[in-house]
Amino acid sequence: MDIHLSHSDTRLNEKLLGIFFKVETLHWWWVARKQIVLNLLDKHLNSKNKNLILDAGCGTGAGMIYLSKFGKVYGVDLSPIAVRFCKKRGIKNVKVGSVLGLPYKDNTFDLICLMDVIEHIKDDKKVIEEMHRVLKPGGLLLMTLPALPFIYSKHDSEQGHYKRYTKNDIKKLFKKSRFVEKKLTYFNIFLSSPIVLIRLLSRVGWPFTGLASFDSKVNYSIHNKKIINLLLTKIFSFESILINNFNLPFGISLLTLHEKI
Numbered sequence: 001m002d003i004h005l006s007h008s009d010t011r012l013n014e015k016l017l018g019i020f021f022k023v024e025t026l027h028w029w030w031v032a033r034k035q036i037v038l039n040l041l042d043k044h045l046n047s048k049n050k051n052l053i054l055d056a057g058c059g060t061g062a063g064m065i066y067l068s069k070f071g072k073v074y075g076v077d078l079s080p081i082a083v084r085f086c087k088k089r090g091i092k093n094v095k096v097g098s099v100l101g102l103p104y105k106d107n108t109f110d111l112i113c114l115m116d117v118i119e120h121i122k123d124d125k126k127v128i129e130e131m132h133r134v135l136k137p138g139g140l141l142l143m144t145l146p147a148l149p150f151i152y153s154k155h156d157s158e159q160g161h162y163k164r165y166t167k168n169d170i171k172k173l174f175k176k177s178r179f180v181e182k183k184l185t186y187f188n189i190f191l192s193s194p195i196v197l198i199r200l201l202s203r204v205g206w207p208f209t210g211l212a213s214f215d216s217k218v219n220y221s222i223h224n225k226k227i228i229n230l231l232l233t234k235i236f237s238f239e240s241i242l243i244n245n246f247n248l249p250f251g252i253s254l255l256t257l258h259e260k261i
Helices: 014-023 028-044 062-070 080-088 124-134 154-159 167-174 192-202 226-237 239-243
Strands: 051-056 071-077 094-096 109-115 135-146 179-187 253-260
Touching: 014 080, 028 062, 028 109, 028 135, 028 179, 028 226, 028 239, 028 253, 051 062, 062 071, 062 109, 071 080, 071 109, 080 094, 109 124, 124 135, 124 167, 135 179, 167 179, 167 253, 179 239, 226 239
Parallel strands: 051 071, 051 109, 071 094, 109 135
Antiparallel strands: 135 253, 179 253
16 A cells, blocks of 8 residues: 555656655545554653654655654655655655665664565565664664465555565564564454455456556545545544554554564
């Protein structure tokens, strides 16, 4: 669903980025994910501190705006077009750069967010190492990423996803890292059944081929259907309460929070 570019084989045109620039503050998926992230950070991050925060793979910048609740936010994205959209929002602390080699010094940030980014990177272990480098000791790394490898579809390949993850994949990814796990849960559980069905049907072929296309109207125009969009937002956002109390056993996405040691 997200729009970050993290390897050279992926291409998103300016028109599509422009669409997401307009809808990501309204669309149920982005709005609910925002609430889930904020609720988790409210619990684990002291908002009274003057935290330095990095939105790595910041896309068109909506995440940078709501993360500013917790401190001063910097953004980096591989796409110059995405960076231009950030600046169109009035965001100044943003630059073009790769999550494999961030343009920041060691031990800089209190929090780094990788929201639906790491699945774009073939060498995901190197990403974790780079996040560790620029985090301060005791700093937090928050990630959201697509789950359930068995539903990998055109929706993923069109975005340049190398894979979808399981909880075991995340545990292996961090096994030899210098991070301590604070939270690891699936999310988007209540809406998972229709999404799984759509992704699987799209692999059958015509007439279902277009169902999982990244740029299909099902993905980005639903926010115009205000009642439906509000209902989906309410259903998805409710998980923000659940996740703060326990881990969900299933879902379309994963949420992780790790502390640097």
